[in-house]
Amino acid sequence: MIFSFPCVTYAAKWSKTQIHLNRGELINPFNKQESITDIISLQHVSGHNFGEVFFFIDHLDDDHTDGFNDSDIYSEAYITFSTQALFNASYDFWRLKDVGLVMGINAGDDPKVMKYLPGIKLSWDIPGFNFFTTTFTGYFDDNAGLAKHGAPQTNNSFMFDLAWGYPYQLGSQKFYFTGHAEYIGSRRDEIGRYVNDWILAQMAFQWDLGNALGHKSDTLMLGIEWQIWRNKLGTSVNESSPQLHVVWTF
Secondary structure, three states: OOOOOOOOOOOOOEEEEEEEEEEEEEEOOOOOOEEEEEEEEEEEEEEEOOEEEEEEEEEEEEOOOOOOOOOEEEEEEEEEEEHHHHHOOOOOOOOEEEEEEEEEEEEEOOOOEEEEEEEEEEEEOOOOOOEEEEEEEEEEEOOOOHHHOOOOOEOOEEEEEEEEEEEEEEOOEEEEEEEEEEEEOOEEEOOOOEEOOEEEEEEEEEEEHHHHOOOOOOOEEEEEEEEEEEOHHHOOOOEEEEEEEEEEEO
8 A cells, every 4th residue: 555745755864763662462353352463664754845744554463353343454544744843934923833734544455434634733842752743624524435335424523632752760770651532523434334533542551671682772662552432433442452562773
């Protein structure tokens, strides 16, 4: 699955690319079965003259063959056009640092899911945080639908997302607390069923293992990622699941 945006061929001013490995027990919300699930993610973020590019690609596989997370691919990609970078804009409202115009795409391979997320991203200058952002977008549906053996088409909705990164140190040991929390509004699908609104929070508590072993800092992280999901994927199923979490930055 390939995403392309205008301008992303410009040379990056900075970039970070990572491999994430997660392993934990997650719920299939459609049959309520819990399965040990392995997630391998390629994640990239980079800064450009126009703003930022962020994407991740997940490969998900669990230990039950039930049509959910069976060697599936899920991706999200976002491009942000920064008013500060493009127009040298400055803001004097509290700690607001930048306002960006964002365009996002969410796509799932097996369920044939496709969503478009145009909106606004606010970046905040919060002491101690590497980044702290709030994003407001539409959540426009372009699913393949039941006729093409995919997830049902739905009405359009909206999303609010909060994302953060907070480094800290205890003695000689370095740690990082990062993650995001999103709210997506309710809607109805193509056969009239109600799709619940949901709250998804994914919080990672990382220990800088590379630094602890005397190597370069911020290259190998070990920790726990906690996934908390109210109304998972619009069902009435709730989830709270810790996962073993390893991050390699290269």
